[in-house]
Amino acid sequence: MASESASVDTTSDRGPTPDFDKFVPKRSYTQWRKRKDLFMRILIFLSFVVALIPLISVLWTLIANGVGRLDWYFLTHNMNHIKGGMPAQGTDDEYGGIMHAMIGTLEITLGAMAISIPIGLFTAVYLVEYSSGGRLYHAISFFVDIMSGIPSIVAGLFSFSLFSVFAGHGVSTGFVGSVALSVLMIPTVVRSSQEMLKIVPQDLREASYALGVTKSRTITKIVLRTSLSGIVSGVLLAIARVIGETAPLLITAGSNIKTNGNLFSGTMMSLPVYINSEYEKRTVNCRADVANCVSTIPMERAWAAALVLIIIVLVLNLIGRLVAKIFAIDENQK
Amino acid sequence: MGQRIDVKNLNVYYGNFHAVQDVNMVIPANKVTAFIGPSGCGKSTVLRTLNRMHEITPGAYCTGEVLLEGKNLYDKDTDPVEVRRNVGMVFQRANPFPTMSIRENVLAGVTLNNRKISKSDADDLVEWALRGANLWKEVKDRLDNPGIGLSGGQQQRLCIARAVAVHPQVLLMDEPCSALDPISTLAVEDLINELKKDYTIVIVTHNMQQAARCSDYTGFFNLEAIGKPGHLVELDETSTIFQHPKNPKTEEYISGRFG
Ligand SMILES: Nc1ncnc2c1ncn2[C@@H]1O[C@H](COP(=O)(O)OP(=O)(O)O)[C@@H](O)[C@H]1O
Ligand SMILES: [Mg+2]
Numbered sequence: 001m002a003s004e005s006a007s008v009d010t011t012s013d014r015g016p017t018p019d020f021d022k023f024v025p026k027r028s029y030t031q032w033r034k035r036k037d038l039f040m041r042i043l044i045f046l047s048f049v050v051a052l053i054p055l056i057s058v059l060w061t062l063i064a065n066g067v068g069r070l071d072w073y074f075l076t077h078n079m080n081h082i083k084g085g086m087p088a089q090g091t092d093d094e095y096g097g098i099m100h101a102m103i104g105t106l107e108i109t110l111g112a113m114a115i116s117i118p119i120g121l122f123t124a125v126y127l128v129e130y131s132s133g134g135r136l137y138h139a140i141s142f143f144v145d146i147m148s149g150i151p152s153i154v155a156g157l158f159s160f161s162l163f164s165v166f167a168g169h170g171v172s173t174g175f176v177g178s179v180a181l182s183v184l185m186i187p188t189v190v191r192s193s194q195e196m197l198k199i200v201p202q203d204l205r206e207a208s209y210a211l212g213v214t215k216s217r218t219i220t221k222i223v224l225r226t227s228l229s230g231i232v233s234g235v236l237l238a239i240a241r242v243i244g245e246t247a248p249l250l251i252t253a254g255s256n257i258k259t260n261g262n263l264f265s266g267t268m269m270s271l272p273v274y275i276n277s278e279y280e281k282r283t284v285n286c287r288a289d290v291a292n293c294v295s296t297i298p299m300e301r302a303w304a305a306a307l308v309l310i311i312i313v314l315v316l317n318l319i320g321r322l323v324a325k326i327f328a329i330d331e332n333q334k
Numbered sequence: 335m336g337q338r339i340d341v342k343n344l345n346v347y348y349g350n351f352h353a354v355q356d357v358n359m360v361i362p363a364n365k366v367t368a369f370i371g372p373s374g375c376g377k378s379t380v381l382r383t384l385n386r387m388h389e390i391t392p393g394a395y396c397t398g399e400v401l402l403e404g405k406n407l408y409d410k411d412t413d414p415v416e417v418r419r420n421v422g423m424v425f426q427r428a429n430p431f432p433t434m435s436i437r438e439n440v441l442a443g444v445t446l447n448n449r450k451i452s453k454s455d456a457d458d459l460v461e462w463a464l465r466g467a468n469l470w471k472e473v474k475d476r477l478d479n480p481g482i483g484l485s486g487g488q489q490q491r492l493c494i495a496r497a498v499a500v501h502p503q504v505l506l507m508d509e510p511c512s513a514l515d516p517i518s519t520l521a522v523e524d525l526i527n528e529l530k531k532d533y534t535i536v537i538v539t540h541n542m543q544q545a546a547r548c549s550d551y552t553g554f555f556n557l558e559a560i561g562k563p564g565h566l567v568e569l570d571e572t573s574t575i576f577q578h579p580k581n582p583k584t585e586e587y588i589s590g591r592f593g
Binding site: 132217 | 385393
């Protein structure tokens with residue numbers, strides 16, 4: 001300004017005058033943009049279809065192969081006293097079931113939840129509400145990232161060796177499996193809860209503090225309550241993710257043909273391990289003179305159990321959505 | 335009854351940044367005191383030191399004294415949670431708790447502190463606070479609807495009801511009308527005038543007409559340059575500030591010849 005002040009001409013101080021006509025989009029450009037838009041739309045739709053193909057094919061194969069052996073008897077009986085391709089005693093077309101595996105999966109998963117939800121949630125609360133971005137924050141974030149990359153077999157080996165050291169060599173119980181699964185669940189729970197806590201507006205925390213509410217109650221009653229629906233669906237997704245894990249359970253919980261109601265003692269069958277063990281048998285030998293013997297029965301049981309497993313995962317996802325809806329913040333209704 | 339606030343040698347820092355320098359002032363009881371001044375001069379910062387809300391910001395601290403009826407808020411044995419029960423706050427953006435109904439929002443100060451309250455006491459408190467905030471007539475038939483379903487102006491009055499329901503002595507308001515339409519603004523201004531019977535009110539506003547309309551005292555804050563700390567230029571009766579300000583800077587700002 002000062003250097004120009006010698007000049008009396010006021011226009012010299014106005015600066016450049018842009019020619020706005022130059023920047024108006026040309027007609028040809030507009031048409032090209034429309035064509036590009038159409039092209040991209042088709043491309044995106046095709047990718048969507050391609051992504052759906054494996055999903056639908058898996059579902060279709062599962063239903064086609066699994067539905068044959070899936071009945072009430074299959075869901076309510078275990079594999080005790082089942083021999084080879086022979087039907088269970090007192091029946092002529094029932095060949096054992098998966099109740100022991102479903103109960104085992106339930107117990108092991110509940111155990112994993114009991115460990116990983118408190119640890120994961122408290123970690124997330126620490127990261128978002130308490131730490132001020134210091135060294136501990138970065139250390140925890142770093143290790144959570146590392147943890148989410150741990151191969152599941154390594155988590156299983158970790159749990160196996162942990163219990164070998166503290167509970168005697170080679171202990172195999174459902175709880176060892178729960179610990180292995182919680183190693184896989186914790187990072188997911190931490191990350192999803194952390195994201196949910198972060199999006200709670202700072203305004204709400206301040207509003208609560210301004211009413212003379214302590215920090216702990218602000219966290220439990222405002223922050224956690226506001227983000228509850230997101231946290232719950234995050235946890236359910238984490239469960240859906242680990243419920244099908246086979247390798248860690250194979251080395252930690254083992255397998256069993258009977259129902260085991262005690263998480264802390266004895267080996268425990270779970271659905272994925274059941275599927276794996278039936279698959280490994282493939283076929284059984286049948287004597288030609290036995291009428292009801294089915295030599296392909298292990299594969300049929302594996303398909304039916306896989307169908308049940310995927311239904312459980314689907315139901316968990318549905319419950320997650322439902323819970324998210326119930327706890328969600330609705331402006332209009334209560 | 336409201337309480338009087340004395341601020342002595344107040345300096346506020348955000349980490350290394352010196353935000354406000356050497357504020358000395360008296361905020362009289364049962365009056366409305368307005369803070370005006372250009373953006374970034376530290377009005378909100380000073381307001382938040384009056385109930386220690388600035389301590390929520392990591393790295394923020396202050397030196398000096400803030401005396402509420404002679405008692406220093408920054409004494410070692412003073413609990414900031416206790417301070418905020420005596421000195422309530424209303425924010426620029428209405429922030430009702432989204433998970434709570436209108437009724438639960440008003441009762442939040444009681445229930446969040448885990449105190450039990452009987453149904454009839456709660457009914458009385460809700461009606462009293464909503465009447466006090468001029469909102470009772472509009473919402474009395476839908477107390478169980480969510481608080482965030484109300485209009486912006488109603489939400490802000492709900493926040494005022496929520497703040498008065500803990501029965502503070504002082505009410506701090508940080509630009510409470512800046513997100514509201516003119517009609518809601520008038521409703522809130524009327525409310526401020528009524529509330530001063532029972533509370534000492536400090537209001538930050540960037541609207542000078544508003545300061546002139548609804549305050550008894552006005553403090554003008556200014557800053558010499560961006561990056562320099564803000565300071566209080568003068569605080570006096572509103573009529574004096576707007577008609578015969580002592581400081582030429584105030585005169586400049588009031589008459590719009592600023593900057
Ligand atoms: N949370 C914060 N962290 C760092 N600096 C801040 C923060 N809040 C405000 N400031 C700074 O403090 C000064 C005063 O801000 P503020 O009190 O918000 O001004 P006003 O309310 O008068 O517009 C400004 O320079 C601003 O950048
Ligand atoms: Mg401000």
